[in-house]
Amino acid sequence: MPALSSPDIDAIVLSIKVAFTATLVSLPFGFLYAYLMTFFKFRAKVLLEVMVNLPLTLPPVVMGYLLLVALGKNGWLAPLLEPLGMRLIFTWKAAVLASALVGFPLLVRSIRLAMESIDGRLIQASRTLGAGPLDSLVTVILPLSRTGIVAGSSLMFARSMGEFGATIIVAGNIPGVTRTIPLAIYDYAGSPGGEEAALVLCGVAISISVLVLLVHESLTRKLARRQ
Amino acid sequence: MELRVEVSKNFAGAFDLKTDFTVAGEQVGVFGVSGSGKSTLVSLIAGLIEPDEGEIVLDGECLFSSERGIDLPPQQRRVSIVFQDSCLFPHLSVESNLLYGYRRCPVRHRQIDVKALVSVLKLDGLLDRGVNRLSGGEKQRVALGRAILANPRLLLMDESLSALDDGLKLQVIHYLKRASEKFRIPYLFISHSLLEIRLLTDQVLAMAGGRVLGQTTPEQLARDRMGQSQVGYINLLQVEKLRKMGGLYVYRWGMEELFVSAGDDEPMAVFELSSRDIILFTRHPEAVSARNLLKCTVMDTFPSGNKVGVELRCGHETLIAEVVVQAADDLAIQARNEVYAVIKASSFRRLG
Numbered sequence: 130m131p132a133l134s135s136p137d138i139d140a141i142v143l144s145i146k147v148a149f150t151a152t153l154v155s156l157p158f159g160f161l162y163a164y165l166m167t168f169f170k171f172r173a174k175v176l177l178e179v180m181v182n183l184p185l186t187l188p189p190v191v192m193g194y195l196l197l198v199a200l201g202k203n204g205w206l207a208p209l210l211e212p213l214g215m216r217l218i219f220t221w222k223a224a225v226l227a228s229a230l231v232g233f234p235l236l237v238r239s240i241r242l243a244m245e246s247i248d249g250r251l252i253q254a255s256r257t258l259g260a261g262p263l264d265s266l267v268t269v270i271l272p273l274s275r276t277g278i279v280a281g282s283s284l285m286f287a288r289s290m291g292e293f294g295a296t297i298i299v300a301g302n303i304p305g306v307t308r309t310i311p312l313a314i315y316d317y318a319g320s321p322g323g324e325e326a327a328l329v330l331c332g333v334a335i336s337i338s339v340l341v342l343l344v345h346e347s348l349t350r351k352l353a354r355r356q
Numbered sequence: 357m358e359l360r361v362e363v364s365k366n367f368a369g370a371f372d373l374k375t376d377f378t379v380a381g382e383q384v385g386v387f388g389v390s391g392s393g394k395s396t397l398v399s400l401i402a403g404l405i406e407p408d409e410g411e412i413v414l415d416g417e418c419l420f421s422s423e424r425g426i427d428l429p430p431q432q433r434r435v436s437i438v439f440q441d442s443c444l445f446p447h448l449s450v451e452s453n454l455l456y457g458y459r460r461c462p463v464r465h466r467q468i469d470v471k472a473l474v475s476v477l478k479l480d481g482l483l484d485r486g487v488n489r490l491s492g493g494e495k496q497r498v499a500l501g502r503a504i505l506a507n508p509r510l511l512l513m514d515e516s517l518s519a520l521d522d523g524l525k526l527q528v529i530h531y532l533k534r535a536s537e538k539f540r541i542p543y544l545f546i547s548h549s550l551l552e553i554r555l556l557t558d559q560v561l562a563m564a565g566g567r568v569l570g571q572t573t574p575e576q577l578a579r580d581r582m583g584q585s586q587v588g589y590i591n592l593l594q595v596e597k598l599r600k601m602g603g604l605y606v607y608r609w610g611m612e613e614l615f616v617s618a619g620d621d622e623p624m625a626v627f628e629l630s631s632r633d634i635i636l637f638t639r640h641p642e643a644v645s646a647r648n649l650l651k652c653t654v655m656d657t658f659p660s661g662n663k664v665g666v667e668l669r670c671g672h673e674t675l676i677a678e679v680v681v682q683a684a685d686d687l688a689i690q691a692r693n694e695v696y697a698v699i700k701a702s703s704f705r706r707l708g
Contacts, residue, residue: 253430258502260460
């Protein structure tokens with residue numbers, strides 16, 4: 130079996146870094162969004178729902194292109210980013226952003242399912258026992274959503290590991306900087322004699338995915354037993 | 357405890373609740389069939405639902421007033437609820453459940469000793485357990501303890517015993533009464549079971565169709581509803597076991613001895629006896645197969661649908677019997693008459 134080259138190792142490390150960061154950054158937003166959508170009624174709810182779930186139905190390339198248009202030098206968000214000295218396009222942060230956007234609906238969906246299954250009277254009980262809304266959120270809703278959080282995070286991590294379309298547009302394919310596993314495989318697949326290296330990276334991707342799913346299963350079972 | 361609830365709440369035309377009552381007491385019941393608005397009333401008092409308009413005042417403090425723009429959030433009302441199916445936090449141990457409200461209660465209001473309550477409710481051996489490993493009765497005791505430890509000014513028991521069988525029900529009733537009396541926690545006991553209301557309260561509000569129809573004693577309510585009930589009036593007899601004789605159990609009930617087939621070896625028991633299982637004679641009957649013959653005085657008669665309720669005094673105890681109007685006329689049953697009540701040994705049903 131051929132050994133991993135140094136750029137391949139870079140791609141693996143970068144993929145894990147991007148997926149991990151995207152999941153970690155999205156988690157508090159995903160939790161708050163799921164909380165809002167589950168426990169509150171407001172007018173723009175349907176519109177917000179559509180917007181958040183849009184990446185599930187849109188081609189990732191479209192998402193990437195929209196990000197490029199928004200974050201580019203003359204993009205819509207340039208006036209906001211420039212004064213802060215932030216450059217996102219063609220950096221690993223852009224890959225994180227692309228992964229976060231595409232994986233967010235999966236994260237939210239799992240957390241919402243968990244929140245919707247919480248018996249509303251548990252929250253009512255906590256309120257009559259002296260807990261304010263934030264206290265209830267932290268001591269009742271958060272712990273009872275743990276399985277959803279774990280499931281959603283695993284799904285999002287796995288989805289981020291496989292993100293290709295949006296990433297290549299908004300972050301490019303720069304070895305050692307923005308080249309993740311899927312982009313490296315894409316490169317090898319298009320190069321003569323690159324089949325073996327592509328297969329090795331495929332094996333790595335499969336191994337990471339299996340590992341993530343195993344950890345997910347084990348954590349979910351453990352949490353279900355505790356409840 | 358003094359509670360005034362003068363509120364209205366409309367649920368988009370599907371159901372509307374309108375109440376205007378003041379109740380003072382420590383053990384108050386709210387009786388009504390399913391859909392009468394009892395649970396809505398609980399939610400309004402606890403602050404879980406906001407009334408459309410009106411006022412809720414508990415012990416002189418305004419919890420809600422549409423006029424004055426007051427709406428205390430649930431956590432500031434100091435009104436705890438014990439739900440029908442306990443609603444314990446599944447991710448917490450028994451101890452953490454018990455202390456949930458206690459830890460959030462301001463120190464100046466903490467008047468209940470945790471150890472004393474745990475001991476009264478006999479929860480000592482359960483503290484480290486997960487709540488999913490508890491029986492139904494244990495869960496409800498923990499829920500009761502959790503609500504009491506929050507040091508509420510008022511405990512709302514929302515159909516809290518409905519999910520329990522008779523045995524567990526009696527057990528929890530015993531603990532609730534002990535805890536309420538020892539720690540001076542007044543409660544509003546909401547139920548569709550007249551039996552529970554009679555065992556736990558000394559005054560009751562009757563609800564129907566989102567309205568409070570009136571305030572009365574549980575005893576009077578039971579008599580009023582006798583004609584509508586499938587089983588008549590249920591007499592509750594607290595008895596003490598004396599001996600076993602020829603396959604029957606002999607119990608002392610006041611100054612009388614009762615022969616009961618459904619007895620057991622417990623020294624004390626409560627039996628149910630339907631008013632329809634009592635046969636009245638104006639003269640001493642001879643050669644009767646029924647094992648219980650009680651000489652009684654008629655204290656009162658009252659109409660009950662197409663029947664007549666008869667209040668009997670047997671020694672110091674009271675029994676309610678029921679006869680059809682024609683029988684009451686034929687026997688000329690009226691107050692101060694002496695009659696014989698005949699009851700089969702198999703007519704008694706052990707409660708719990």
